[in-house]
Amino acid sequence: MRQQVEADPAAPQAASGPRGVRWFPRMLALAFVIVVVDQLTKFWAVSTLSDGRTLRVLGDLLSLRLLYNPGAAFSIGTDHTWLFAIIAAIAVLAIIWFAWRVRSRAWGIAFGLVLGGATTHLLDRLFRQPGFARGHVVDFIDYAGFFVGNVADVCLVLGGALIALLYLRGVALDGRRRDG
Template sequence: MLALAAVVLVADQLSKFWAVSALSGGERVTVIPELIQLRLLFNPGAAFSIGEGMTWVFTLTAAAAVAGILYAGRRLRSSAWTVVLGALLGGATSHLLDRLFRPPGFARGHVVDFIDYGGLFVGNVADIALTVSCAVLVLLTARGIPLAGADAEERTPA
């Protein structure tokens, strides 16, 4: 879990570093016409810039998410849940670091977004990890797969 979280965190922060240095002129770079462009935004809010004036709330929420994932991760015995929680932890930690250390100031920082999905929304690598892992989390929960994995008796055919 921690290894995957580190990969997501590093990939997200490196891609944001690149975006800030390469896209800082308000320019748009087309990747897939009509579908994906690269353009730099600094998001003080949550998804779709909701709650722009409540950056400190998102900082606390990200910190709570990181703590909760670390706590839940102690019980992991399922490889699927390990992947889900690792991706969630990496994305949440990266967003927390943005909130803590990016301008305009400590615990009020804006998240760097740069992947524009056809004008619908603009996100980043952490958002991809968070979205995909949340979808898988819903599937694992719907299928009744526990964090701790199946007991030996449940795995043994009758």
């Protein structure tokens, strides 16, 4: 005679349930798409905007112009490009470590966005001119003269904002809300 065991409502759902799904492969796929799109748009920007021209998209609010950024956001730390390569590498490894435990679609998307953005910045630092671990990031999206960025920057900001929102709402990596 079989004994029927009731599921503990406090226990995590089985791997087949929505919270049991591992989002890691999907997060990696999203990050890969971001890297490809970012690198393709940078290739386009270099081939189209290298002559110094500016293409207006939305008047003075949004335009496209090519810059090579050796520093971080707003060209901070331009003499420490090698340091940003190390920081990007550590960030990529840390994101992968945390993302392995993700069981939530929202966290998977957030980590995928940040991983894609950080990975493509790392690739720029490692493989673009002027040399290994000193490469400059290609920026070409000009936001009304306030700053110039790229697709990876957009993904990093969106992913970071989503991580902050999930944290502030008390959503754990498995998708459950924390008490308190």
